[in-house]
Amino acid sequence: MEMEEGEGSTEEKYDVEIATTASSLGGSGVFHIINDILGFVLYMHQQIPSVLQDMSLDFDGLQTEFTDLEAHLTQPDVKPVVRRKLLSSKREVKHEIKKMQKLMTTISTLQSALQLLIREAPDIQRVVLILGGSPLRPQKAYELLFTRGDNGLSFEGDFSKSKATEALSKKTIRALISTGAGSTSCPGPMRLFVLVQAPPSLNLPQDFLPKRDFRYNRKFVPLKLRFKCKTQDNETNSPFNSGTNDLIWFQCRHIVPCPLKLIEVSLSLVNNTQASILAGNRSTLLRRRKKMIFKIEDVTVYFPYDNIYPEQYEYMVELKRALDAKGHCLLEMPTGTGKTIALLSLITSYRLSRPDSPIKLVYCTRTVHEMEKTLGELKILHDYQLTHLGAQAKILALGLSSRKNLCVNSKVLAAENRDSVDAACRKRTASWVRALAAENPNVQLCDYFESYEKAADNALLPPGVYTLEDLRAFGKNRGWCPYFLARHMVQFANVIVYSYQYLLDPKVAGIISKELQKESVIVFDEAHNIDNVCIEALSVSVRRVTLEGANRNLNKIRQEIDRFKATDAGRLRAEYNRLIEGLALRGDLSGTDQWLANPALPNDILKEAVPGNIRRAEHFVHVLRRLLQYLGGRLDTENVEKESPVSFVSSLNSQAGIEQKTLKFCYDRLHSLMMTLEITDTDEFLPIQTICDFATLVGTYARGFSIIIEPYDERMPHIPDPILQLSCHDASLAIKPVFDRFQSVVITSGTLSPIDLYPRLLSFNPVVSRSFKMSMTRDCICPMVLTRGSDQLPVSTKFDMRSDPGVVRNYGKLLVEMVSVVPDGVVCFFVSYSYMDGIIATWNETGILKEITQQKLVFFETQDVVETTLALDNYRRACDCGRGAVFFSVARGKVAEGIDFDRHYGRLVVMFGVPFQYTLSKILLARLEYLRDTFQIKEGDFLTFDALRQAAQCVGRVIRSKADYGMMIFADKRLPLQTCRYSRHDKRSKLPGWILSHLRDAHLNLSTDMAIHIAREFLRKMAQPYDKTGTMGRKTLLTQEDLEKMAETGVQDMVY
């Protein structure tokens, strides 16, 4: 719309019309409506951190933080490095206080100016709020029109807000949201300008200046609102029919500056979990850091925040029960409820309460990112415990990862992957290389390792919490290798954070974790897929390329043997003698000479001597050649073959003359030979290691495994790709030593439903098994089950339906409709890469993709990690700048497991279909058979459980805190059967409780148009202000006083 100065038209159209029963709004009503809409505009377009009413709370929080920092700095024993960090945080907080102060002062001056204006000219009729660089270059504009009642506008003397005005304000905000106002964020920080039409006689030069030439840019259309009073008749619809030509525009001199940095920080404060805050901005983190000390029975718990969620408290109570009972436990708690900090607080406090007990916390994470996040949280907790308890709270906590993540030698780090870094390190640190370097100065060593070795027993880490970054920095500073230092310190550390494999994969656990004490508390975080990790740790695949590589390795080994025979035959003889004597193969090795332990579990490794037929190096090579030949022959098959390890070993024995006992020792024998031959290129010898790994496992286990040989992938039968897989079906095998060895093992995740299935899959008896609800102040999760398109045709990824044009079209239409309603980020998950590729190609041909791209940018997950990371970066950027984006991804992919789409990065997630595993897979069928026969778990039950945990994992990506909100659509006609009816009949649900509790009956069998309606309603609801501390007497944020009261009265009812 183009509007000339002072121009009016009786045909002017309004986006929102608000009728009020009052005869006049009155000056006070007008002021409050302007003020509320001003707050709405600033907040909804993400220009201020919180609604106007809450800003003073945020400001108080900042000031308290500043005082805390000052107090901390005055303490005499603050180390220089901590002091530096605190000073920098103090500067940051101070800067934020200034900005917040300026923002609050301007808003308050603007409010006073508006009040003055209303006193002077109660007849004001038109007010414009403009967000943008200047009034002439608006990004958003809201034009408010107050039409007169018979009485005209008047000023009643005071500006208190009446109930009627309050109701009118709410009505207006609701109406605004339903038009989609505020659903888009503005690109970057803006300024807010206020313009009013008033008589030219207005004389408030301190606050308002005439702006006669004001008009919008030709192409710009403001959002218009009109407020109509009861007594107003049709003739007075236009404000300009009674002398409006006399009015002119005035611009308020008080322009609201909107500081983006502050907004980013504070939005994360509002929306992120404590965990993500901790991982990110230090000042935000410090601002949240408050002090809570409370008792759970005999344990004094130190919790580094000013409030605790009720479910965090409950979680701690149950965890303590398990620790007291010295047993294992299963705890399911929704994402975004602060599971990690609850767990760390309880276990470290438990340890403090029992100073004589050697309790160690071993925290296993799936990714390095999660490891760093956990250590970040622990740091804050530790700082807090130190300030309260002083030196007695000191601990040593460290993260342990591969050389790739810890090495500081730039030449070694240049190697491209993990195996190459390991091999490059070994080339500089193996004992024989170092011995050679003593004679030949041209042999390259690692200076960091040499200094570390030189320091010998003095190479220790002082107490503290060390992330991988901290370890690298410490190592560089001292000149010691951080990797070997961390490995060495594991035995002294009170808290160790590392990956699952360090405990579950016997090849790694045998070296890294063998020293851990029984009293250690083992935590597997995000453990919903733990059964798959266990199975993978004991499964091996052999392809043609593996056999070819292994043959090359054997040639090289053979050459080396010949070379040694000619130059240093004594070495081979010594090895032979050692093997005859049956000496432990690895027991006397230095740290640098160990690289992988035996793949079989500790209890299964025989302590006998190595069999005679493989003691001589050349005999061993000969046995391996026969094994390769046999495996090559087995791969030359045209049919799928499945057999048990027992029958495989007997056939191998009869055809190649290799016995079971010989197979069992292959891995250790190879290890010994490679050391004797001083081979350091371990990465080049991976194929032969895989073969020996296979041989040892197949020779060790008779139950729980299958050997499956497939000539091609069934989905691509025309491409020959033979594969021989030794597949483990029993997850309990890998985890059994952990349960047997340690006193308490905690298995925890946001998705462990049905919680009774895990003890059966992993064969253990938990002393505590609990699933916690999320205490909510509002229904911020909106799950829906969509079964039909707008044309009522069912949608599903069931094999016979998934390619149906109607299904593909309906899925596309669903997305097109949703992207036009939902602001910011939308994430879509498909059941597989091939399905995603197919459906998107069809959408492209039918123009659906184009319709989507008209609303939002589109990004894809691919199998290439770098490409996907880039796509994710750009996706986030598109969400940040307000353009909005759609991310296409795959269930069971990297994105589904480890990437968060919190806040505006994910307002909706659509799960297209149910992510069942490929049910014709021979490995899956063998596992299902095993589960049925051994654990009496029905095939259908397991498949549904597995598919729904993956689906829950995908949709859970959008909610990472309680302040967040998001919708989840399960788009498949099979879902109601799998979720609700299932739960009704069997009294057991396979979706986590925190999703099911929000899944209403009315949201179960939806068509696309019904889902759109629900989405609109939900978004409107989420835009309303709410009380974050809880309502109706049920608290969702507990203070220290609440906990004390609960302890006194024993009333725990208040928590939910």
Ligand code: SF4
């Ligand atoms: S010893 Fe340490 S610093 Fe040196 S190459 Fe190996 S991992 Fe890197």
